[in-house]
Amino acid sequence: MCAARPGAGACDAGAQRRVSPVTGRGCPRAATLCFWQTPERAPCPPRELETYLHAHIPLSRAMQVSVVQAAPDEVVLSAPLAPNINHRDTVFGGSASAVAILAAWSLLHTRLSAEGLASRLVIQRNTMSYEQPIVGRFTATAAAPDAEAWHQFVRMFRRKGKARITVVSVLHFAGAVAGRLEGEFVALGMDQPA
Amino acid sequence: MCAARPGAGACDAGAQRRVSPVTGRGCPRAATLCFWQTPERAPCPPRELETYLHAHIPLSRAMQVSVVQAAPDEVVLSAPLAPNINHRDTVFGGSASAVAILAAWSLLHTRLSAEGLASRLVIQRNTMSYEQPIVGRFTATAAAPDAEAWHQFVRMFRRKGKARITVVSVLHFAGAVAGRLEGEFVALGMDQPA
Numbered sequence: 001m002c003a004a005r006p007g008a009g010a011c012d013a014g015a016q017r018r019v020s021p022v023t024g025r026g027c028p029r030a031a032t033l034c035f036w037q038t039p040e041r042a043p044c045p046p047r048e049l050e051t052y053l054h055a056h057i058p059l060s061r062a063m064q065v066s067v068v069q070a071a072p073d074e075v076v077l078s079a080p081l082a083p084n085i086n087h088r089d090t091v092f093g094g095s096a097s098a099v100a101i102l103a104a105w106s107l108l109h110t111r112l113s114a115e116g117l118a119s120r121l122v123i124q125r126n127t128m129s130y131e132q133p134i135v136g137r138f139t140a141t142a143a144a145p146d147a148e149a150w151h152q153f154v155r156m157f158r159r160k161g162k163a164r165i166t167v168v169s170v171l172h173f174a175g176a177v178a179g180r181l182e183g184e185f186v187a188l189g190m191d192q193p194a
Numbered sequence: 195m196c197a198a199r200p201g202a203g204a205c206d207a208g209a210q211r212r213v214s215p216v217t218g219r220g221c222p223r224a225a226t227l228c229f230w231q232t233p234e235r236a237p238c239p240p241r242e243l244e245t246y247l248h249a250h251i252p253l254s255r256a257m258q259v260s261v262v263q264a265a266p267d268e269v270v271l272s273a274p275l276a277p278n279i280n281h282r283d284t285v286f287g288g289s290a291s292a293v294a295i296l297a298a299w300s301l302l303h304t305r306l307s308a309e310g311l312a313s314r315l316v317i318q319r320n321t322m323s324y325e326q327p328i329v330g331r332f333t334a335t336a337a338a339p340d341a342e343a344w345h346q347f348v349r350m351f352r353r354k355g356k357a358r359i360t361v362v363s364v365l366h367f368a369g370a371v372a373g374r375l376e377g378e379f380v381a382l383g384m385d386q387p388a
Contacts, residue, residue, distance in 0.1 A: 016328070034349070039349075051286065056279075056280065056281035057279070057280050057281060057286050057288075058276075058277055058278075058279065059253075059257065059278060059286055059288060059289050059292075061276065062253065062256035062257075062277070063253065063256075082252075083253065083256070084251065084252075084253060085250075085251070086250065086251050087246075087250035087251060088314065091319040092251050092253055092292070092295075093292075093295050093320070094251075094253060094288075094291065094292025094293070094295045094296060095253050095292065096289025097288065097291050097292065097322075098253075098286070098287075098289065098291065098292050099288070100321075101286075101287050101288045101291070105287075106358055120282065122324070122327075123287040123324050124324055125321070125322065125323045125324065126287070126291070126321070126322050127319070127320070127321045127322075128291075128319065128320050128321075128322070129318065129319045130316070130318055130319065133316075150327065185251055192269060
C-alpha cells in the first residue's frame with residue numbers, strides 16, 4: 001500500500017512511525033515512499049518515486065530523471081542526453097554515475113519499504129565503470145541483491161539497527177551495457193546515530 | 195596564454211590546431227581551455243574554466259559549480275548545498291561524485307594544456323568513498339599526480355597518442371575531508387579513434 005493511500009495504519013511500533021514525504025500523511029519520523037503493507041505487495045507507482053526524487057533531490061530533476069519501474073525486485077530510471085551532455089556530446093560521467101546511484105538507492109529504499117522497514121540509507125562507497133559512450137537517452141537498472149545477501153542484510157538490520165549491502169546498477173544505451181556501478185550502502189534504523 | 199587572448203598563434207603543428215571553446219577563436223580541431231604557451235605558464239583564470247564547464251556540461255551549472263583555482267598543479271571547484279541536497283538535507287552522493295569527477299577532469303585537462311597537448315579525456319572507471327556527511331558548501335580539490343606517473347603518462351601519450359592515468363580528487367567540508375575519488379582516465383590524441 002502506498003503512503004498516499006489514507007488509512008495506511010502505519011503509526012504502530014512495527015511500522016516505525018513512517019510518514020509519506022509526498023503527501024505528508026502518516027507518522028512524523030521517517031521518510032519512506034511506499035509502505036506495501038498489503039499481502040500482495042503491490043509495486044509503488046513509478047510516478048510516486050519520481051515525484052519524491054524530484055522534490056527531495058533537485059539534481060534528479062535537473063538531470064530529468066524519470067522512473068520507468070519501481071518494484072522491490074527492480075528499479076529502472078531513465079534520463080535524456082541534453083541535460084546530461086558533456087563537451088564531447090556524450091553523457092557526462094558525473095551524470096551517468098549519479099543516475100546509477102539514484103537507481104541503486106531507490107531499489108534499496110523500495111525493497112526495505114516492501115519489508116516494512118523504515119531506514120536511513122547512506123552510501124559509503126561506489127565503483128563505477130564507464131564501458132561505452134552514451135549519446136542519447138539511457139537507463140539505469142538496479143536489481144535485487146541475491147536472496148542470501150538480502151536475507152542476511154535484513155536479519156542484521158532487524159537485530160542491530162544497522163546493516164551493510166552492495167547494490168549493482170547497470171547503465172544501458174541503445175540495447176547495450178554502457179556502464180556499471182557497485183554501490184555499498186549502510187541502512188540505519190531510525191533510532192541509530194548517523 | 196589563454197585562448198581568449200587574440201594572437202595566441204596557436205595554429206602551428208606544435209599547437210595541434212586548437213580552438214577556444216569559449217570564444218571560437220583559434221584553430222578548428224581540438225577544444226582546449228587555456229594554452230599556457232608563455233614561458234611562465236601563467237595559470238588560466240578560474241572564470242574561463244567555469245564558463246567552459248557551464249557552457250559544455252550543463253550539470254555543472256545545475257550544481258552551481260564554481261572554479262576557485264585552475265592551475266596545472268591543482269584545480270579546486272566549489273558547490274553549494276541547495277542544488278545538491280538530498281532527502282536527508284545532506285549533499286547527494288551523485289552530486290559529490292560528479293563534482294569530484296569534474297575536478298579530476300579539469301586538472302588533467304588543465305595540465306595537458308599546460309604541456310601544449312590537445313587531447314580527448316575519457317573517464318574509464320572511478321571509485322568514490324563518502325567519508326562524512328556534507329551539510330553546506332563543499333570543495334573538490336584535484337592535485338597533480340606524482341611526477342614520475344605524470345612523466346610516464348606524457349611520454350606514452352606523445353609516443354602512442356593514448357595514455358592512461360589516475361587522478362585523485364578530495365572533497366572537503368568545514369575544513370575536514372568528506373570524500374575521496376580516484377578516477378582512471380584515458381587521454382586520446384585528436385587523431386585516435388574513440
